Amino acid sequence: MSSTPDAVSQASVSPGVASPAALAPTRAFYWSVRRELWEYRSIYWAPLIATAVFFSGFLIYLAMLPRHMREMPALIPPQARALQALLHPYEVVEGLLMVVGMFVGVIYCLDALNGERRDRSILFWKSLPVSDLTTVFAKASIPLVVLPALVVGLSVVTHFVMLVLSSLVLAGSGLPVAPLWSEVSFVHNSFGLFYHLLTIHVLWHAPIYCWFLLISAWARRAAYLWAFLPPIAIGVLEKMIFNTAHFANFVMYRLAGGTEAMSMGPASSALLGGHLTPLRFLGTPGLWLGLLFAAGCLFAAAQLRRYRDPM
Amino acid sequence: MPLIEAHALRKSFGSTVALDGIDLQVAEGRILGLIGPNGAGKTTALNAILGLTSYQGDLRVLGRDPWSDRAQLMHDVAFIADVAVLPRWIRVSQLLDFVGGVHPRFDRAKAERFLTKTTIAKHSRVRELSKGMVAQLHLAVVMAIDARLLVLDEPTLGLDILYRKQFYDSLLNDYFDRSRTIVVTTHQVEEIQDVLTDLMFLDRGRIVLSCSMEEFESRYAELLVRPEQLDAARGLGPIYERSVLGRTTLVFQGVDREHLASLGDIRTPSVADVFVAVMSQQPRTAQGVPQ
Numbered sequence: 151m152s153s154t155p156d157a158v159s160q161a162s163v164s165p166g167v168a169s170p171a172a173l174a175p176t177r178a179f180y181w182s183v184r185r186e187l188w189e190y191r192s193i194y195w196a197p198l199i200a201t202a203v204f205f206s207g208f209l210i211y212l213a214m215l216p217r218h219m220r221e222m223p224a225l226i227p228p229q230a231r232a233l234q235a236l237l238h239p240y241e242v243v244e245g246l247l248m249v250v251g252m253f254v255g256v257i258y259c260l261d262a263l264n265g266e267r268r269d270r271s272i273l274f275w276k277s278l279p280v281s282d283l284t285t286v287f288a289k290a291s292i293p294l295v296v297l298p299a300l301v302v303g304l305s306v307v308t309h310f311v312m313l314v315l316s317s318l319v320l321a322g323s324g325l326p327v328a329p330l331w332s333e334v335s336f337v338h339n340s341f342g343l344f345y346h347l348l349t350i351h352v353l354w355h356a357p358i359y360c361w362f363l364l365i366s367a368w369a370r371r372a373a374y375l376w377a378f379l380p381p382i383a384i385g386v387l388e389k390m391i392f393n394t395a396h397f398a399n400f401v402m403y404r405l406a407g408g409t410e411a412m413s414m415g416p417a418s419s420a421l422l423g424g425h426l427t428p429l430r431f432l433g434t435p436g437l438w439l440g441l442l443f444a445a446g447c448l449f450a451a452a453q454l455r456r457y458r459d460p461m
Numbered sequence: 462m463p464l465i466e467a468h469a470l471r472k473s474f475g476s477t478v479a480l481d482g483i484d485l486q487v488a489e490g491r492i493l494g495l496i497g498p499n500g501a502g503k504t505t506a507l508n509a510i511l512g513l514t515s516y517q518g519d520l521r522v523l524g525r526d527p528w529s530d531r532a533q534l535m536h537d538v539a540f541i542a543d544v545a546v547l548p549r550w551i552r553v554s555q556l557l558d559f560v561g562g563v564h565p566r567f568d569r570a571k572a573e574r575f576l577t578k579t580t581i582a583k584h585s586r587v588r589e590l591s592k593g594m595v596a597q598l599h600l601a602v603v604m605a606i607d608a609r610l611l612v613l614d615e616p617t618l619g620l621d622i623l624y625r626k627q628f629y630d631s632l633l634n635d636y637f638d639r640s641r642t643i644v645v646t647t648h649q650v651e652e653i654q655d656v657l658t659d660l661m662f663l664d665r666g667r668i669v670l671s672c673s674m675e676e677f678e679s680r681y682a683e684l685l686v687r688p689e690q691l692d693a694a695r696g697l698g699p700i701y702e703r704s705v706l707g708r709t710t711l712v713f714q715g716v717d718r719e720h721l722a723s724l725g726d727i728r729t730p731s732v733a734d735v736f737v738a739v740m741s742q743q744p745r746t747a748q749g750v751p752q
Contacts, residue, residue, distance in 0.1 A: 181562035188555050189548065269549060273542035274599075276513060280563050281532035456531070459514050 178280045182288030183296070189265075190258055193292060194300060200250040201304050204243045208312060211239060212319055229325050233333055236316045240334060243312075244305040244343055248351065251301040255293030259362035260373045262289040263451060268371075272455075282456040286363065286448055293359040298347040306340045342426070345411070349431055354408035357440040360447035367451040403436065410434045462524070463488050464610055464642050465510060469518040472505050472666075479505040481666035482518065487659070489609070490639040494653055495646040496736055497663035503646040506663070507614050510644070511540055523609060536566065539603045540612035544596050544619055549588035553581060553598060560602055572605035575635065593624035600628060604636040611636075613645040617652075625649060629656050650733045662736060664743050670735075682718055683730035684711045690724040697721070701730075701738030712738050 187193055215235055263286070266272040275285065313334060317327045362377055369376045385398045411431040431437065467485040471478075480502045487493050495503045508514040510522055512531030520527060525534050547556065553576070561569045576583070579597045587595055596617065603611065617625040633656060637643065647653055660677055662670040672680065686694040686709050695702075697720075699711035712730045713721060721727050 178563045181559050184562075185551075185555070185559050188552075189550050266548075270543070270546045271548035273513075273546040274548065276531070277511075277535060277540045277542065278560065278563050279532050279535040279565075284532075457515065459508075 175284060178284050179288055182280060182285055183291055186262070186289060186292050187296070190261075190292070192254055193258060193296060196250050196254045197247055197297075197300050197304055200246055201243070201308055204239075204246055205308065205311075208239055208243075208315075212315060215319060229329065233329055236320070236330060237333060240309065240312065240339075243308050244301070247301045247305055248347075251297045251351070252355070255297050255359055256362060258292055259289075259359050260366050260377055262292070263363060263367035263455060264369060264371075264373045283449075283452040286367075286452040286455065290360060290363060290448055294352050294356055298351050301351070302340075302344050302347050305343055309334070309336065309339065345426055345428075349411035349428070350408045353437060354404075354411075354440065356444040357447070358404060360444035360451075364447040364451045364454075367454040404440065407436060408434075410437075465520075465522050465644070467509075467518065467520045470506070470509060470520055471517040472502075472509060472514065478666050480509070480516065483663075483666070483668055485661075485668075487642060487644060489642055491658045492637065492643045492645065492656055493659040493661060494650075494657040494732075495644065495661050495663060496650055496732070497646075498740065500665070501663040502666040503663055504614055505666075507540075507612055507644065507646065511538065511542075511612060536564075537608055538610045538612065539606045539608040540614070541599050541603055541616045542614050544592060544599075544616065547587045547595055547599055550586060552584060552586050554583045556587075556598070556602065557583075560606070564606060566607040567602075568605045568607065572601050575601035575604060575631070593620050596620055596624060596628060600631065604631070609640070609642060611641065611643045613643065613647075615647055616645070617647065617649065625652055629653060632656070650736060651731055654732045657732075660732065662739055664740060669743060670739055677732070677735070678729045680715055681730050681735050682713050682716065682721055682727050683734065684713060684721050684725050684727050685709075686711055686725040694721075694724045700742065701734055703734070710734075 266275060313331065313336060316330055320327050320330060365377045366373045381397075381401060385395070385401070388394055388397050408431070410433075411427065413425045413427050413430075463486040465485060465487040467483055470480050470483040470485065472480040483502075483506065485506075495506065497503050505514065509516040509520060510527060512522075512527030512529075512534055515528055522534060523537050527534055551559075557569055557572055560567045560572075576598070579594065579601070581590060581594050581598055587598070590598065600616070617628050620628070629652060632643070645653060645657075657674055659673050660670065661668060684694060684699075688707075688709075691709055694711055697713060697716050700714050701712035703710050712734055718727060
């Protein structure tokens with residue numbers, strides 16, 4: 151084949167990029183992420199629906215606000231009562247979205263590298279110049295980048311809309327609006343939420359998602375069983391034989407750990423209060439061991455996808 | 462330099478030998494048909510060429526080692542592994558977006574031109590298309606990739622004859638030129654006889670016949686023998702004999718054509734008949750080798 155048509159076609163695809171090899175990695179990654187969003191539409195539908203459900207609840211709550219205020223102790227002045235009643239649902243939405251995000255993330259990971267072998271479409275994906283590592287990274291970015299970003303984004307937008315609606319209700323009742331905004335402290339709270347998602351849901355939980363991706367790449371079928379039954383079996387056996395719970399503690403530490411990221415004041419909740427301690431978090435060995443394990447899982451998953459016979 | 466060069470290519474699954482030391486050379490501009498019974502090793506050979514399976518021996522495709530270099534190799538190689546491997550959830554427009562996004566040699570306008578000749582709607586999902594339409598769609602995508610090597614593994618299996626005919630017609634008319642190379646396996650041997658430039662029979666991991674179609678035509682002759690000449694014809698050692706409605710057809714290998722012409726009508730035999738003849742000469746053992 152002559153080189154002229156090649157040069158022309160490449161130039162028309164992407165002017166200024168010298169060779170297809172140079173343009174491939176980022177473009178291939180971008181399109182691989184998009185195809186995950188095409189295939190698994192629950193990635194964005196589940197959080198959107200959760201937000202919609204929460205929001206309709208919030209609207210009903212707003213409508214019933216006068217009653218809530220009446221039910222509070224009469225000693226508290228009306229302004230404080232309104233404030234307390236309005237602040238109540240703020241943490242619910244982020245908590246709800248985080249749970250939905252984790253749920254969708256786990257279900258996604260267990261199917262991501264299994265479904266394409268089950269329906270044989272892997273033979274099509276592998277006919278394209280996309281490396282297995284690029285594909286695996288694109289799949290890992292769903293629970294580690296896309297879902298957390300969606301949770302933060304939807305929470306922040308919902309909070310803002312809630313603040314505006316609450317302000318209207320307060321103003322409508324002739325109460326001052328400013329205390330609400332200072333109490334919720336929108337910017338500070340949004341940053342705190344972002345920080346929490348980044349430290350716990352991305353960095354601390356990364357090994358869980360990557361482990362599930364590896365299970366999904368390895369299991370020929372029943373990836374869900376392989377993901378959940380062996381850990382349960384190990385925990386039960388350990389308890390029966392040694393009457394200890396080291397493994398269960400180890401799993402719990404990974405699920406609920408990472409508390410080094412924030413120090414709690416006595417009255418503050420995890421999300422609206424708390425003092426950020428990123429340096430203490432970064433000094434936790436469990437974080438780095440977990441990330442190392444996560445990287446190992448992704449690499450192993452890519453090797454499995456690459457070197458195992460396709461069917 | 463040949464596009465595909467294999468030397469002593471071997472692959473076994475446990476104790477089952479799928480490829481038993483194959484030597485293979487495919488030059489640019491050829492259309493090679495790989496033909497063999499189930500379990501002959503056709504798909505294994507193609508998978509090795511595509512970097513989908515490991516192997517022993519030497520194999521270079523476009524100068525690269527397919528096993529270590531698959532992603533790079535796919536810039537210049539396109540393949541259809543089977544009918545119905547397109548993801549069922551994808552929309553036609555998404556498929557074109559994706560291939561256009563990751564493949565620098567994909568010409569989207571060309572793919573859309575092929576699709577306008579079909580009844581496939583751009584917003585359809587693959588699961589809504591018939592099997593024949595999925596094959597048309599996959600072919601449209603693959604033909605719009607400016608690849609040097611196209612590999613087709615049973616691309617028309619399970620399609621009706623109209624789709625099969627159309628498939629090979631578009632492949633020849635809209636895609637193939639002398640700078641492209643195609644390797645195809647199929648069970649519908651008759652349909653691709655006129656398409657091929659080269660022929661290879663595989664049986665239990667070994668090559669039992671390998672020749673160009675010109676060699677095939679000069680080496681094999683089919684004789685529709687006159688009844689009174691039957692014994693004389695049989696004396697020349699036919700490799701295959703078949704009787705239909707009282708007329709006997711004999712296939713000969715390397716027998717002088719002028720001599721045969723005196724015994725009846727001669728023509729070029731079908732690949733299918735020669736395939737059966739060659740396969741029946743092979744010592745058979747228990748079947749059941751996985752493909």
